[in-house]
Amino acid sequence: MKNLFLLLTVALTLSCCNNDDDTNTSTNPINQLPPATQTGENTFGALLDGEVFIPSGGTNPLDCVYQLVSGQYFFGLQGNKRDEDFNRITLSISTNAKELEEGQSYQLIENEIGNAYATYSFATNATTTSSNNSGTLTITKLDLDNQIISGTFSFDIIDFEGNLRQIRDGRFDMQFTQ
Template identity: 45%
Template sequence: MKKIIALLIITTFLACCNKDDNPEPAPPPISQLPPATQTGANTFGCLLDGEVFKPGITNNSYNCFYQLVSGEYYFRVSANNKKNNVLKAISVGTEQLSISQGQTLNLFERSNGNCYGEFFNGNDLTGVIENYNTSILYTGELKITKLDFTNNIVSGTFWYDVKDNQNVVHQIREGRFDMRFTQ
């Protein structure tokens, strides 16, 4: 009889256990980024201060161009995401500087002849708009892994740091894009 009572207690205990008592851990942020492809899949993603950043929920949430203007090249790939009335945008680009496949560019200030990284943060409720660029002190790197003029595809990886007005350094890491660009 003692064995039956013990078995009933154990069965009742096990039946009351909730699967959610031990939830599975969330996948690491880097695994939530789009794959680093080179097919023109129109993907963009990075880690912004360790959190996943991907384009979303706004019209024109990503953009890419590589244009020749007055004899000078301009490249820019950007993505934005709006959550809880806060619009964030991440971009990398060049000012009067051409790019090529296999090239690695250092990100400095946004000026003619340079490559730069940018972080935009705007709050609809407060009206605060912040825009921060890489600089001589807060730099990064852009690697162009594919540049295909036949199919207008540009792919690459990037990382950089920017410092905001409150002296917080924001880290953009594991950036990747695979975009079709306009000329």
């Protein structure tokens, strides 16, 4: 009986503890993104208009290449997911004949030779960054021997309906194909 009373007292005491929901970080969208690693974990995530975007479902939800073609380097990283209406949403970062270096940042602008750029796609409609709506890509790790590329990104883009889309706190840690 004494043990039962002790157990009830402890249970009652613990149930009265204040659980301050303001300090619960699991509901913060940034904390729902994959960690910023540099070991080839094949992760990708960003905040798309403040909402968590993590590739999932469908065929090939995540893909990364960094290839030397005719003496020029081309990088392509894309993450896909489906919305509640099964529309495909894609975020991608690419370069057009541009070699990347670890520790360097690149402006995401137009899809032209020598540039880095980003694309936002919804269903079959795609738009790319421009000099007016641009962003930044930072390569935090580039290991050609182990085929690992990691980095961060953010960009603004005007979608096909004329709406500003804000992609923030993007991060990736990928094994790429050459």
